[in-house]
Amino acid sequence: MHSSERNLVHALPLFRGVKDVHFDQLISGAFLQRFPQHVVLINEGQQPDFLHIIIDGMVELFATAANRETTIEILRPVTTFILAAVIRDEVYLKSARTLTPTQILMIPTPTVREVFAKDAAFARAVVDELALRYRGLVRTVKELKLHSGAERLANWILDMDRQQGETGSIELPYGKRTLASFLGMTPENLSRNLTALTDYSVTCHGRRIVIADREKLQLLAQQKDLIYG
Amino acid sequence: MHSSERNLVHALPLFRGVKDVHFDQLISGAFLQRFPQHVVLINEGQQPDFLHIIIDGMVELFATAANRETTIEILRPVTTFILAAVIRDEVYLKSARTLTPTQILMIPTPTVREVFAKDAAFARAVVDELALRYRGLVRTVKELKLHSGAERLANWILDMDRQQGETGSIELPYGKRTLASFLGMTPENLSRNLTALTDYSVTCHGRRIVIADREKLQLLAQQKDLIYG
Protein backbone atom coordinates (compact mmCIF):
# COMPACT_ATOMS: atom_id res chain seq x y z
CA MET A 1 0.00 0.00 0.00
CA HIS A 2 1.34 3.44 -0.90
CA SER A 3 1.72 6.05 1.82
CA SER A 4 -0.92 8.30 0.25
CA GLU A 5 -3.40 5.45 0.43
CA ARG A 6 -2.22 4.70 3.93
CA ASN A 7 -3.10 8.22 5.04
CA LEU A 8 -6.45 8.02 3.31
CA VAL A 9 -7.29 4.80 5.10
CA HIS A 10 -6.10 6.06 8.49
CA ALA A 11 -8.47 9.00 8.12
CA LEU A 12 -11.49 6.69 7.77
CA PRO A 13 -13.96 6.87 10.68
CA LEU A 14 -13.22 3.24 11.45
CA PHE A 15 -9.53 3.96 12.08
CA ARG A 16 -9.58 7.50 13.38
CA GLY A 17 -8.06 7.57 16.85
CA VAL A 18 -6.51 4.13 16.50
CA LYS A 19 -2.94 4.13 17.88
CA ASP A 20 -0.27 4.25 15.20
CA VAL A 21 1.25 0.96 16.34
CA HIS A 22 -2.09 -0.76 16.10
CA PHE A 23 -2.93 0.82 12.80
CA ASP A 24 0.39 -0.38 11.40
CA GLN A 25 -0.43 -3.86 12.62
CA LEU A 26 -3.85 -3.71 10.98
CA ILE A 27 -2.61 -2.74 7.57
CA SER A 28 0.68 -4.60 7.56
CA GLY A 29 -1.06 -7.84 6.67
CA ALA A 30 -3.79 -6.16 4.63
CA PHE A 31 -4.43 -6.07 0.90
CA LEU A 32 -5.79 -3.14 -1.03
CA GLN A 33 -7.30 -4.77 -4.06
CA ARG A 34 -9.28 -3.78 -7.14
CA PHE A 35 -12.12 -5.92 -8.46
CA PRO A 36 -14.02 -5.58 -11.73
CA GLN A 37 -17.78 -5.32 -11.98
CA HIS A 38 -20.04 -8.30 -11.16
CA VAL A 39 -17.49 -10.34 -9.24
CA VAL A 40 -18.52 -12.49 -6.31
CA LEU A 41 -16.31 -11.60 -3.35
CA ILE A 42 -17.62 -13.97 -0.70
CA ASN A 43 -20.13 -16.80 -0.47
CA GLU A 44 -22.55 -17.41 2.36
CA GLY A 45 -21.63 -20.39 4.46
CA GLN A 46 -17.89 -19.72 4.25
CA GLN A 47 -15.69 -18.98 7.23
CA PRO A 48 -14.47 -15.36 7.32
CA ASP A 49 -10.84 -14.83 6.31
CA PHE A 50 -10.76 -11.07 5.93
CA LEU A 51 -12.65 -8.05 7.07
CA HIS A 52 -13.64 -6.18 3.91
CA ILE A 53 -13.72 -2.41 3.74
CA ILE A 54 -15.09 -0.69 0.66
CA ILE A 55 -12.79 2.15 -0.32
CA ASP A 56 -14.34 2.86 -3.69
CA GLY A 57 -17.21 1.39 -5.72
CA MET A 58 -20.40 -0.39 -4.75
CA VAL A 59 -21.10 -3.83 -3.27
CA GLU A 60 -24.30 -5.85 -3.05
CA LEU A 61 -24.93 -8.25 -0.18
CA PHE A 62 -27.37 -10.96 -1.19
CA ALA A 63 -28.65 -14.32 -0.04
CA THR A 64 -30.08 -17.33 -1.78
CA ALA A 65 -32.44 -20.17 -0.90
CA ALA A 66 -33.69 -22.90 -3.19
CA ASN A 67 -33.71 -21.17 -6.57
CA ARG A 68 -34.45 -17.73 -5.19
CA GLU A 69 -32.16 -14.80 -4.52
CA THR A 70 -32.62 -11.50 -2.73
CA THR A 71 -30.61 -8.37 -2.04
CA ILE A 72 -30.11 -7.63 1.65
CA GLU A 73 -28.00 -4.47 1.59
CA ILE A 74 -26.22 -2.28 -0.94
CA LEU A 75 -23.05 -0.67 0.36
CA ARG A 76 -20.93 2.30 -0.67
CA PRO A 77 -17.67 3.75 0.66
CA VAL A 78 -16.63 3.85 3.39
CA THR A 79 -18.27 0.79 4.87
CA THR A 80 -17.18 -2.54 6.21
CA PHE A 81 -18.95 -5.75 5.49
CA ILE A 82 -19.22 -9.11 7.20
CA LEU A 83 -18.02 -7.33 10.33
CA ALA A 84 -20.39 -9.35 12.50
CA ALA A 85 -19.09 -12.64 11.10
CA VAL A 86 -15.50 -11.55 11.75
CA ILE A 87 -16.25 -10.46 15.30
CA ARG A 88 -18.06 -13.66 16.17
CA ASP A 89 -15.80 -15.80 14.00
CA GLU A 90 -18.78 -17.54 12.44
CA VAL A 91 -19.69 -18.26 8.84
CA TYR A 92 -21.06 -15.58 6.51
CA LEU A 93 -24.83 -15.34 6.35
CA LYS A 94 -24.71 -13.41 3.09
CA SER A 95 -22.82 -13.45 -0.17
CA ALA A 96 -21.27 -10.34 -1.70
CA ARG A 97 -20.66 -9.21 -5.25
CA THR A 98 -19.44 -5.99 -6.84
CA LEU A 99 -21.99 -3.84 -8.62
CA THR A 100 -19.30 -1.57 -10.10
CA PRO A 101 -15.51 -1.79 -10.33
CA THR A 102 -14.56 -1.68 -6.68
CA GLN A 103 -11.53 -1.10 -4.51
CA ILE A 104 -11.49 -3.07 -1.29
CA LEU A 105 -9.20 -3.15 1.71
CA MET A 106 -8.94 -6.64 3.15
CA ILE A 107 -7.65 -7.17 6.67
CA PRO A 108 -7.05 -10.71 7.95
CA THR A 109 -9.60 -11.79 10.54
CA PRO A 110 -7.09 -12.66 13.31
CA THR A 111 -5.49 -9.23 13.04
CA VAL A 112 -8.83 -7.51 13.38
CA ARG A 113 -9.68 -9.55 16.44
CA GLU A 114 -6.29 -8.86 18.04
CA VAL A 115 -6.37 -5.12 17.55
CA PHE A 116 -10.00 -5.00 18.57
CA ALA A 117 -9.02 -6.54 21.89
CA LYS A 118 -6.35 -3.97 22.73
CA ASP A 119 -7.30 -0.70 21.05
CA ALA A 120 -10.23 1.08 22.68
CA ALA A 121 -10.73 3.57 19.85
CA PHE A 122 -10.96 0.79 17.31
CA ALA A 123 -13.35 -1.18 19.49
CA ARG A 124 -15.59 1.84 19.80
CA ALA A 125 -15.53 2.41 16.05
CA VAL A 126 -16.43 -1.21 15.42
CA VAL A 127 -19.35 -1.00 17.81
CA ASP A 128 -20.51 2.21 16.23
CA GLU A 129 -20.50 0.65 12.79
CA LEU A 130 -22.26 -2.49 14.01
CA ALA A 131 -24.92 -0.50 15.84
CA LEU A 132 -25.50 1.63 12.75
CA ARG A 133 -25.93 -1.42 10.56
CA TYR A 134 -28.16 -3.11 13.12
CA ARG A 135 -30.47 -0.14 13.05
CA GLY A 136 -30.48 -0.20 9.28
CA LEU A 137 -31.69 -3.78 9.33
CA VAL A 138 -34.39 -2.97 11.87
CA ARG A 139 -35.67 -0.35 9.44
CA THR A 140 -35.61 -2.93 6.66
CA VAL A 141 -37.66 -5.41 8.67
CA LYS A 142 -40.18 -2.74 9.63
CA GLU A 143 -40.45 -1.68 6.02
CA LEU A 144 -40.98 -5.24 4.79
CA LYS A 145 -43.58 -6.17 7.39
CA LEU A 146 -45.53 -2.95 7.67
CA HIS A 147 -45.59 -1.46 4.18
CA SER A 148 -46.81 -2.46 0.73
CA GLY A 149 -44.53 -2.56 -2.29
CA ALA A 150 -45.62 0.85 -3.51
CA GLU A 151 -45.04 2.35 -0.07
CA ARG A 152 -41.58 0.84 0.16
CA LEU A 153 -40.73 2.25 -3.24
CA ALA A 154 -42.03 5.68 -2.24
CA ASN A 155 -39.94 5.56 0.90
CA TRP A 156 -36.87 4.54 -1.01
CA ILE A 157 -37.30 7.38 -3.48
CA LEU A 158 -37.66 9.94 -0.69
CA ASP A 159 -34.64 8.45 1.06
CA MET A 160 -32.53 8.57 -2.07
CA ASP A 161 -33.61 12.15 -2.75
CA ARG A 162 -32.42 13.09 0.72
CA GLN A 163 -29.08 11.37 0.14
CA GLN A 164 -28.61 13.12 -3.18
CA GLY A 165 -29.21 16.60 -1.83
CA GLU A 166 -33.01 16.90 -1.79
CA THR A 167 -33.18 18.34 -5.30
CA GLY A 168 -36.32 16.44 -6.22
CA SER A 169 -34.47 14.80 -9.08
CA ILE A 170 -32.62 11.59 -8.41
CA GLU A 171 -30.45 9.24 -10.41
CA LEU A 172 -30.75 5.49 -9.87
CA PRO A 173 -27.39 4.36 -8.48
CA TYR A 174 -27.92 0.80 -9.80
CA GLY A 175 -30.17 -1.15 -12.15
CA LYS A 176 -33.89 -1.57 -11.61
CA ARG A 177 -33.43 -5.31 -11.33
CA THR A 178 -31.21 -4.79 -8.28
CA LEU A 179 -33.52 -2.17 -6.84
CA ALA A 180 -36.49 -4.53 -7.17
CA SER A 181 -34.58 -7.28 -5.37
CA PHE A 182 -33.56 -4.86 -2.64
CA LEU A 183 -37.13 -3.64 -2.15
CA GLY A 184 -38.43 -7.20 -2.06
CA MET A 185 -40.45 -7.31 -5.27
CA THR A 186 -40.12 -8.61 -8.82
CA PRO A 187 -38.78 -6.37 -11.60
CA GLU A 188 -42.24 -6.50 -13.19
CA ASN A 189 -43.81 -5.19 -10.04
CA LEU A 190 -41.27 -2.42 -9.62
CA SER A 191 -42.18 -1.29 -13.10
CA ARG A 192 -45.87 -1.28 -12.30
CA ASN A 193 -45.35 0.45 -8.97
CA LEU A 194 -43.31 3.15 -10.67
CA THR A 195 -46.09 3.92 -13.12
CA ALA A 196 -48.56 3.82 -10.22
CA LEU A 197 -46.56 6.58 -8.50
CA THR A 198 -47.56 8.92 -11.33
CA ASP A 199 -50.63 9.65 -9.20
CA TYR A 200 -48.25 10.85 -6.51
CA SER A 201 -46.30 13.26 -8.68
CA VAL A 202 -43.42 10.90 -9.50
CA THR A 203 -42.16 10.46 -13.04
CA CYS A 204 -39.41 8.19 -14.29
CA HIS A 205 -37.43 8.32 -17.51
CA GLY A 206 -34.64 5.80 -17.79
CA ARG A 207 -32.44 6.21 -14.75
CA ARG A 208 -33.85 9.55 -13.68
CA ILE A 209 -36.74 9.94 -11.24
CA VAL A 210 -38.35 13.31 -10.64
CA ILE A 211 -40.55 14.21 -7.68
CA ALA A 212 -42.86 17.09 -8.51
CA ASP A 213 -44.66 17.29 -5.17
CA ARG A 214 -42.71 15.84 -2.26
CA GLU A 215 -45.52 16.19 0.26
CA LYS A 216 -47.91 14.28 -1.93
CA LEU A 217 -45.41 11.43 -2.13
CA GLN A 218 -44.82 11.50 1.61
CA LEU A 219 -48.53 10.99 2.10
CA LEU A 220 -48.21 7.59 0.47
CA ALA A 221 -44.94 6.66 2.07
CA GLN A 222 -46.30 6.73 5.64
CA GLN A 223 -43.11 8.30 6.83
CA LYS A 224 -43.52 7.60 10.54
CA ASP A 225 -40.42 5.51 11.06
CA LEU A 226 -38.25 7.71 8.89
CA ILE A 227 -39.16 10.81 10.83
CA TYR A 228 -37.91 9.08 13.93
CA GLY A 229 -34.90 7.49 12.22
CA MET B 1 -29.89 -4.57 44.80
CA HIS B 2 -29.09 -7.42 47.15
CA SER B 3 -25.64 -8.95 47.11
CA SER B 4 -27.00 -12.29 45.87
CA GLU B 5 -28.56 -10.53 42.92
CA ARG B 6 -25.36 -8.57 42.45
CA ASN B 7 -23.39 -11.78 42.06
CA LEU B 8 -25.97 -13.21 39.69
CA VAL B 9 -25.73 -10.14 37.50
CA HIS B 10 -21.93 -10.04 37.58
CA ALA B 11 -21.89 -13.60 36.29
CA LEU B 12 -23.90 -12.64 33.19
CA PRO B 13 -21.94 -12.94 29.91
CA LEU B 14 -22.31 -9.21 29.42
CA PHE B 15 -20.45 -8.43 32.64
CA ARG B 16 -18.05 -11.34 32.94
CA GLY B 17 -14.50 -10.01 32.99
CA VAL B 18 -15.57 -6.45 33.73
CA LYS B 19 -13.33 -4.88 36.38
CA ASP B 20 -14.93 -4.70 39.80
CA VAL B 21 -14.63 -0.92 39.96
CA HIS B 22 -16.40 -0.58 36.63
CA PHE B 23 -19.03 -3.12 37.51
CA ASP B 24 -19.76 -1.22 40.70
CA GLN B 25 -20.13 1.94 38.68
CA LEU B 26 -22.52 0.21 36.30
CA ILE B 27 -24.88 -1.08 38.94
CA SER B 28 -24.60 1.74 41.43
CA GLY B 29 -27.02 3.85 39.43
CA ALA B 30 -29.03 0.89 38.16
CA PHE B 31 -32.50 -0.35 39.03
CA LEU B 32 -33.60 -3.94 39.24
CA GLN B 33 -37.30 -3.74 38.67
CA ARG B 34 -40.27 -6.08 38.28
CA PHE B 35 -43.00 -5.44 35.75
CA PRO B 36 -46.36 -7.18 35.38
CA GLN B 37 -47.55 -8.80 32.16
CA HIS B 38 -48.49 -6.69 29.14
CA VAL B 39 -46.77 -3.49 30.19
CA VAL B 40 -45.21 -1.18 27.63
CA LEU B 41 -41.63 -0.50 28.69
CA ILE B 42 -40.47 1.84 25.96
CA ASN B 43 -41.96 3.57 22.94
CA GLU B 44 -40.34 3.97 19.56
CA GLY B 45 -39.23 7.51 18.85
CA GLN B 46 -38.12 8.15 22.42
CA GLN B 47 -34.58 8.97 23.46
CA PRO B 48 -32.90 6.13 25.38
CA ASP B 49 -32.58 6.69 29.14
CA PHE B 50 -31.58 3.21 30.26
CA LEU B 51 -30.03 0.11 28.86
CA HIS B 52 -32.47 -2.71 29.64
CA ILE B 53 -31.33 -6.19 30.55
CA ILE B 54 -33.87 -8.98 30.91
CA ILE B 55 -33.10 -10.99 34.03
CA ASP B 56 -36.29 -12.99 34.06
CA GLY B 57 -39.42 -13.16 31.91
CA MET B 58 -40.10 -12.41 28.28
CA VAL B 59 -40.18 -9.18 26.27
CA GLU B 60 -41.61 -8.42 22.84
CA LEU B 61 -40.06 -5.76 20.61
CA PHE B 62 -42.59 -4.40 18.15
CA ALA B 63 -43.12 -1.54 15.77
CA THR B 64 -46.12 0.29 14.42
CA ALA B 65 -46.99 2.25 11.29
CA ALA B 66 -50.34 3.74 10.38
CA ASN B 67 -52.76 1.34 12.09
CA ARG B 68 -50.55 -1.71 11.72
CA GLU B 69 -48.28 -3.39 14.21
CA THR B 70 -45.65 -6.11 13.92
CA THR B 71 -43.36 -8.08 16.21
CA ILE B 72 -39.67 -7.68 15.44
CA GLU B 73 -38.03 -9.82 18.12
CA ILE B 74 -39.01 -11.81 21.19
CA LEU B 75 -36.40 -11.84 23.92
CA ARG B 76 -35.68 -14.05 26.90
CA PRO B 77 -33.05 -13.90 29.67
CA VAL B 78 -30.28 -12.94 29.60
CA THR B 79 -30.49 -10.38 26.83
CA THR B 80 -30.16 -6.67 26.49
CA PHE B 81 -32.43 -4.56 24.41
CA ILE B 82 -32.16 -1.19 22.73
CA LEU B 83 -28.41 -1.61 23.02
CA ALA B 84 -27.85 -0.09 19.59
CA ALA B 85 -29.88 2.99 20.47
CA VAL B 86 -27.89 3.43 23.69
CA ILE B 87 -24.56 3.04 21.94
CA ARG B 88 -25.41 5.51 19.22
CA ASP B 89 -27.45 7.70 21.54
CA GLU B 90 -30.31 7.86 19.07
CA VAL B 91 -34.05 7.32 19.43
CA TYR B 92 -35.57 3.86 19.75
CA LEU B 93 -36.70 2.29 16.50
CA LYS B 94 -38.89 -0.21 18.32
CA SER B 95 -41.27 -0.32 21.24
CA ALA B 96 -41.10 -2.97 23.95
CA ARG B 97 -43.70 -4.65 26.11
CA THR B 98 -43.65 -7.51 28.59
CA LEU B 99 -45.22 -10.79 27.50
CA THR B 100 -44.98 -12.25 31.00
CA PRO B 101 -44.20 -10.81 34.42
CA THR B 102 -40.62 -9.69 33.92
CA GLN B 103 -37.62 -8.63 35.93
CA ILE B 104 -35.42 -6.05 34.27
CA LEU B 105 -32.12 -4.45 35.17
CA MET B 106 -31.99 -0.84 34.02
CA ILE B 107 -28.65 0.96 33.71
CA PRO B 108 -28.59 4.68 32.90
CA THR B 109 -27.39 5.41 29.38
CA PRO B 110 -24.50 7.74 30.36
CA THR B 111 -23.08 5.14 32.73
CA VAL B 112 -23.13 2.49 30.01
CA ARG B 113 -21.36 4.80 27.61
CA GLU B 114 -18.72 5.76 30.19
CA VAL B 115 -17.86 2.22 31.21
CA PHE B 116 -17.95 1.11 27.62
CA ALA B 117 -15.25 3.67 26.85
CA LYS B 118 -12.83 2.48 29.53
CA ASP B 119 -13.45 -1.22 30.09
CA ALA B 120 -12.20 -3.46 27.30
CA ALA B 121 -13.99 -6.59 28.52
CA PHE B 122 -17.30 -4.78 28.64
CA ALA B 123 -16.74 -3.30 25.19
CA ARG B 124 -16.05 -6.74 23.80
CA ALA B 125 -19.16 -8.17 25.41
CA VAL B 126 -21.27 -5.35 23.99
CA VAL B 127 -19.88 -5.98 20.52
CA ASP B 128 -20.50 -9.68 20.85
CA GLU B 129 -24.11 -9.11 21.79
CA LEU B 130 -24.61 -6.58 19.02
CA ALA B 131 -23.05 -8.86 16.42
CA LEU B 132 -25.24 -11.74 17.59
CA ARG B 133 -28.37 -9.66 17.30
CA TYR B 134 -27.31 -8.30 13.93
CA ARG B 135 -26.99 -11.82 12.61
CA GLY B 136 -30.39 -12.68 14.02
CA LEU B 137 -31.93 -9.84 12.05
CA VAL B 138 -30.15 -10.91 8.87
CA ARG B 139 -31.78 -14.31 9.28
CA THR B 140 -35.14 -12.63 9.76
CA VAL B 141 -34.78 -10.60 6.57
CA LYS B 142 -33.71 -13.67 4.60
CA GLU B 143 -36.65 -15.60 5.98
CA LEU B 144 -39.14 -12.86 5.11
CA LYS B 145 -37.88 -12.29 1.59
CA LEU B 146 -37.06 -15.82 0.52
CA HIS B 147 -39.68 -18.04 2.13
CA SER B 148 -43.46 -18.38 2.12
CA GLY B 149 -45.53 -18.25 5.26
CA ALA B 150 -45.73 -22.02 5.58
CA GLU B 151 -41.97 -22.34 5.15
CA ARG B 152 -41.32 -19.69 7.79
CA LEU B 153 -43.59 -21.52 10.18
CA ALA B 154 -41.88 -24.83 9.47
CA ASN B 155 -38.51 -23.22 10.11
CA TRP B 156 -39.73 -21.69 13.32
CA ILE B 157 -41.04 -25.02 14.57
CA LEU B 158 -37.76 -26.78 13.81
CA ASP B 159 -35.85 -23.95 15.48
CA MET B 160 -38.00 -24.11 18.58
CA ASP B 161 -37.67 -27.87 18.72
CA ARG B 162 -33.91 -27.46 18.69
CA GLN B 163 -34.07 -24.89 21.49
CA GLN B 164 -36.29 -27.14 23.59
CA GLY B 165 -34.01 -30.16 23.35
CA GLU B 166 -34.99 -31.75 20.05
CA THR B 167 -37.64 -33.97 21.56
CA GLY B 168 -40.02 -33.57 18.65
CA SER B 169 -42.62 -32.14 20.99
CA ILE B 170 -42.62 -28.42 21.64
CA GLU B 171 -44.62 -26.04 23.76
CA LEU B 172 -45.54 -22.61 22.40
CA PRO B 173 -43.74 -20.07 24.59
CA TYR B 174 -46.31 -17.36 23.75
CA GLY B 175 -49.73 -16.93 22.18
CA LYS B 176 -50.47 -17.72 18.56
CA ARG B 177 -51.38 -14.11 17.97
CA THR B 178 -47.86 -13.06 18.89
CA LEU B 179 -46.31 -15.88 16.91
CA ALA B 180 -48.28 -14.85 13.83
CA SER B 181 -47.10 -11.27 14.18
CA PHE B 182 -43.52 -12.43 14.63
CA LEU B 183 -43.69 -14.66 11.56
CA GLY B 184 -45.22 -11.88 9.51
CA MET B 185 -48.70 -13.26 8.91
CA THR B 186 -52.22 -12.85 10.23
CA PRO B 187 -53.54 -15.10 13.02
CA GLU B 188 -55.99 -16.59 10.51
CA ASN B 189 -53.17 -17.53 8.23
CA LEU B 190 -51.10 -19.04 11.00
CA SER B 191 -54.06 -21.25 11.81
CA ARG B 192 -54.40 -22.35 8.19
CA ASN B 193 -50.66 -22.90 7.81
CA LEU B 194 -50.65 -25.05 10.93
CA THR B 195 -53.35 -27.32 9.56
CA ALA B 196 -51.51 -27.39 6.24
CA LEU B 197 -48.44 -28.75 8.04
CA THR B 198 -50.41 -31.92 8.77
CA ASP B 199 -49.13 -33.11 5.39
CA TYR B 200 -45.64 -32.70 6.79
CA SER B 201 -46.17 -34.75 9.93
CA VAL B 202 -46.92 -31.82 12.24
CA THR B 203 -49.88 -31.86 14.61
CA CYS B 204 -51.00 -29.15 16.99
CA HIS B 205 -53.26 -29.38 20.02
CA GLY B 206 -53.60 -26.21 22.03
CA ARG B 207 -50.10 -25.04 22.92
CA ARG B 208 -48.38 -28.28 22.05
CA ILE B 209 -46.90 -29.05 18.64
CA VAL B 210 -45.64 -32.52 17.78
CA ILE B 211 -43.30 -33.37 14.91
CA ALA B 212 -43.70 -36.98 13.85
CA ASP B 213 -41.15 -36.96 11.02
CA ARG B 214 -38.50 -34.26 11.31
CA GLU B 215 -36.94 -34.94 7.91
CA LYS B 216 -40.25 -34.58 6.17
CA LEU B 217 -40.72 -31.18 7.79
CA GLN B 218 -37.19 -30.11 6.90
CA LEU B 219 -37.98 -30.83 3.29
CA LEU B 220 -40.55 -28.05 3.37
CA ALA B 221 -38.53 -25.67 5.47
CA GLN B 222 -35.71 -25.32 2.95
CA GLN B 223 -33.23 -25.33 5.76
CA LYS B 224 -30.26 -23.98 3.82
CA ASP B 225 -29.62 -20.85 5.84
CA LEU B 226 -30.16 -22.57 9.17
CA ILE B 227 -27.63 -25.25 8.40
CA TYR B 228 -25.09 -22.52 7.89
CA GLY B 229 -26.36 -20.40 10.77
Next chain:
DNA sequence: CGCAAAATTGAACCCAATCAATGTTCGTGG
Protein backbone atom coordinates in the same frame (compact mmCIF):
# COMPACT_ATOMS: atom_id res chain seq x y z
C1' DC C 1 -24.59 -1.69 -36.13
C1' DG C 2 -26.33 -5.84 -33.93
C1' DC C 3 -26.98 -8.72 -30.29
C1' DA C 4 -28.07 -9.82 -25.49
C1' DA C 5 -29.72 -8.28 -21.32
C1' DA C 6 -32.92 -5.28 -19.20
C1' DA C 7 -37.31 -3.13 -18.92
C1' DT C 8 -42.12 -2.78 -19.85
C1' DT C 9 -46.82 -4.41 -20.59
C1' DG C 10 -50.59 -7.70 -20.51
C1' DA C 11 -53.09 -11.91 -18.79
C1' DA C 12 -53.73 -15.61 -15.64
C1' DC C 13 -52.87 -17.38 -11.28
C1' DC C 14 -51.84 -17.80 -6.29
C1' DC C 15 -50.72 -16.75 -1.70
C1' DA C 16 -52.13 -14.07 1.86
C1' DA C 17 -55.28 -10.38 3.90
C1' DT C 18 -59.79 -9.16 5.01
C1' DC C 19 -64.44 -9.80 6.40
C1' DA C 20 -67.60 -12.57 8.92
C1' DA C 21 -69.27 -16.06 11.96
C1' DT C 22 -68.60 -19.66 15.31
C1' DG C 23 -66.15 -22.23 18.73
C1' DT C 24 -62.71 -22.32 22.45
C1' DT C 25 -59.81 -20.82 26.25
C1' DC C 26 -58.82 -18.44 30.14
C1' DG C 27 -58.98 -15.07 33.77
C1' DT C 28 -62.03 -13.12 36.99
C1' DG C 29 -65.56 -12.33 40.23
C1' DG C 30 -69.52 -14.11 42.34
Next chain:
DNA sequence: CCACGAACATTGATTGGGTTCAATTTTGCG
Protein backbone atom coordinates in the same frame (compact mmCIF):
# COMPACT_ATOMS: atom_id res chain seq x y z
C1' DC D 1 -65.44 -23.90 42.51
C1' DC D 2 -68.32 -22.66 39.09
C1' DA D 3 -70.23 -19.28 35.87
C1' DC D 4 -69.58 -15.74 32.98
C1' DG D 5 -67.55 -12.59 29.66
C1' DA D 6 -63.84 -11.14 26.85
C1' DA D 7 -60.10 -12.20 24.32
C1' DC D 8 -58.22 -15.77 21.49
C1' DA D 9 -58.52 -19.27 17.96
C1' DT D 10 -60.56 -21.55 14.10
C1' DT D 11 -63.12 -21.99 9.75
C1' DG D 12 -65.32 -20.35 5.54
C1' DA D 13 -66.10 -16.95 1.74
C1' DT D 14 -64.34 -13.14 -0.66
C1' DT D 15 -61.05 -9.76 -2.15
C1' DG D 16 -56.64 -8.01 -3.52
C1' DG D 17 -51.63 -7.45 -3.93
C1' DG D 18 -48.03 -9.70 -5.92
C1' DT D 19 -45.90 -13.42 -8.68
C1' DT D 20 -45.51 -15.98 -12.75
C1' DC D 21 -45.67 -16.68 -17.57
C1' DA D 22 -45.37 -14.75 -22.04
C1' DA D 23 -44.53 -11.39 -25.52
C1' DT D 24 -42.70 -6.98 -26.99
C1' DT D 25 -39.84 -2.90 -26.69
C1' DT D 26 -35.91 -0.53 -25.13
C1' DT D 27 -31.31 -0.04 -23.53
C1' DG D 28 -26.61 -0.63 -23.40
C1' DC D 29 -22.43 -2.45 -24.86
C1' DG D 30 -19.03 -4.75 -27.79
